[in-house]
């Protein structure tokens with residue numbers, strides 16, 4: 001016995017049990033005898049059951065429910081215990097390590113519970129890391145060609161990257177929303193889509209609308225927040241969708257729906273209150289509301305003039321007019337009051353629109369103007385429930401950020417929904433939003449940061465003959481070639497020739513707009529410079545023919561044109577007919593819906609991929625085809641242009 005005990009002590013496994021004062025060999029013998037006894041008893045029991053004709057133990061009774069039923073609560077979190085407290089986490093007891101089947105270095109652990117828990121966390125973290133790495137590998141595989149070849153673009157690296165795996169998942173979701181009728185918008189809003197927007201060719205929601213409208217209507221589950229208890233403030237959303245994808249309607253429709261619903265709820269509440277007052281008065285006719293004999297003013301009677309329910313912020317007066325026009329056309333059907341105001345309006349117009357005695361529901365404005373109005377009139381933001389920041393990357397950059405954040409802070413107490421939207425998400429914006437709005441729901445379309453393949457990009461090498469580095473000459477010549485080409489067809493309009501061609505020329509510096517426009521005019525081209533100081537009336541007129549808001553009168557040759565044609569025939573001077581050109585900077589590239597533009601000329605190579613996306617985004621809008629032409633002159637980054645062209649050809653996102 002002593003020898004056995006000695007042997008047991010020598011074995012490292014038994015050392016622990018010996019330490020606890022047990023005798024393994026003796027226990028083993030006792031255990032074996034017990035097993036034998038149990039087995040014999042079970043055998044006797046089964047034989048007795050067979051004799052009495054009862055159900056066999058091996059063949060389960062069909063009348064009794066099986067114990068092997070799949071749980072229907074697998075995906076649900078663990079239920080709290082009966083006392084209402086959350087279930088306690090099992091902690092490993094020191095002795096639970098004794099029966100482990102895997103050698104995990106138990107002797108080296110010295111029964112250290114804390115260390116084991118740390119290891120558990122580590123292993124969980126490492127499996128999550130593996131999963132993330134798998135996702136990254138997938139994306140790397142998808143973008144390996146682009147990331148390998150985009151050396152020049154990598155140096156700019158201004159855009160936030162969206163994984164391709166995520167894009168594919170969104171594509172599947174977008175396909176589920178195939179009509180406006182399927183969305184729970186109010187009847188009047190549905191009617192407005194049909195009647196007030198006759199120009200919508202397809203009448204099906206675009207991908208941007210398919211991801212944004214359900215989310216803003218509250219149909220989508222909010223993602224789980226890290227700290228749900230701490231979440232305060234409005235629900236915030238970021239819509240990132242490519243240019244010309246219908247972002248304006250993506251936020252306007254849910255906002256109008258919310259305005260109408262709030263209005264209906266207010267009306268109901270007022271009626272309920274009136275009925276209540278009437279019953280109290282009927283019950284006690286002697287009761288008087290006017291204490292001291294003076295009738296109290298009914299505060300609800302007066303409609304507070306400038307207290308809109310929704311605000312839309314945009315970066316330019318041109319966009320105020322554009323979004324205002326869409327809102328106005330919807331308001332005829334839905335009956336709400338929209339007030340587009342910008343610095344281009346006179347003070348009287350602003351006052352009349354904003355302080356309308358019937359009230360205002362929706363204000364469309366630039367941040368600096370609204371911030372200055374709010375400073376002298378803080379009540380203007382007291383009832384705002386929906387705040388939309390269109391072109392968010394511009395409105396949160398250095399120039400607009402102070403006024404945008406000021407409006408946001410003032411509106412926050414009453415704000416229910418904050419909606420940001422943009423065609424490009426630069427890294428600085430992504431970082432800022434992650435810090436400021438960690439719970440922001442991000443709505444991204446599958447083609448974000450990609451220029452559609454239906455837009456072709458051509459390159460003109462200005463250094464070569466016949467231009468010899470003369471960019472202005474190259475620009476004029478390119479416009480002449482486009483203007484003279486007759487085989488220009490619009491597939492969206494049943495393959496009809498386009499009578500008047502509209503071309504946008506983008507320059508990097510504002511001073512160049514005038515110089516280039518002047519040169520083009522000298523060369524017989526109908527060109528106009530478009531910048532902040534252009535005469536507003538002339539500007540609006542020129543832009544209207546590019547945005548399709550002006551009914552296009554097709555050329556019944558005017559006297560001037562006939563003259564020009566005559567002089568052209570006699571060879572005295574050359575005049576390019578039926579072609580209109582606007583020379584502009586970034587001002588014309590942000591949000592302006594230039595639906596009738598088929599050609600965009602990039603006179604200068606844009607500084608960033610963001611500018612590429614916005615400038616080329618003025619053509620090929622909403623399924624149309626378009627063409628971009630870059631003039632690469634001395635000192636321009638030809639390598640960047642080459643890579644952008646490559647990405648466009650492959651339909652990949654720019655980085």
Ligand SMILES: Nc1ncnc2c1ncn2[C@@H]1O[C@H](COP(=O)(O)OP(=O)(O)OP(=O)(O)O)[C@@H](O)[C@H]1O
Nearest residue numbers: 201202204206243244245246247248423591593622
């Ligand atoms: N569902 C739809 N079907 C057809 N056309 C639509 C639809 N939604 C919007 N449009 C049209 O698409 C055009 C572009 O819309 P919008 O200006 O809202 O694009 P955007 O995404 O804001 O572009 P950008 O990023 O350049 O500002 C408009 O002329 C609009 O009338």
